[in-house]
Amino acid sequence: MKKLLILGLCVLASTSVFADEELFITLDADGDSLISISEAAVDADVSAQFSELDANKDGYLSAEEFANY
Ligand SMILES: [Ca+2]
Ligand SMILES: [Ca+2]
Numbered sequence: 902m903k904k905l906l907i908l909g910l911c912v913l914a915s916t917s918v919f920a921d922e923e924l925f926i927t928l929d930a931d932g933d934s935l936i937s938i939s940e941a942a943v944d945a946d947v948s949a950q951f952s953e954l955d956a957n958k959d960g961y962l963s964a965e966e967f968a969n970y
Contacts, residue, residue, distance in 0.1 A: 925967050935961035 928936050928943055938960060941947045947954070947962075947970060956966050 921968065921970060922964075924970075925964055935963055936967060937961055 924944070924947075925936065928940050928947065930940050930943075936947070938948075938951060941951050941962065950970065951962070952958075954962050954966050954970055956969075
């Protein structure tokens with residue numbers, strides 16, 4: 902039973918990672934693997950958290966930074 906629960910959590914976790922990846926690709930309009938402020942403006946939630954997510958404050962969200970979204 903516990904094993905099934907862990908398996909379920911893994912599936913859930915990988916699904917959400919996939920969803921974030923999908924969103925990242927969708928937002929990255931020019932395909933440079935970075936999300937600029939203007940690209941983030943398409944999504945109100947990402948836009949609102951942009952400065953928080955941009956850990957190195959370079960004005961772009963990398964996939965790594967976006968993973969914290
Ligand atoms: Ca981009
Ligand atoms: Ca950054």
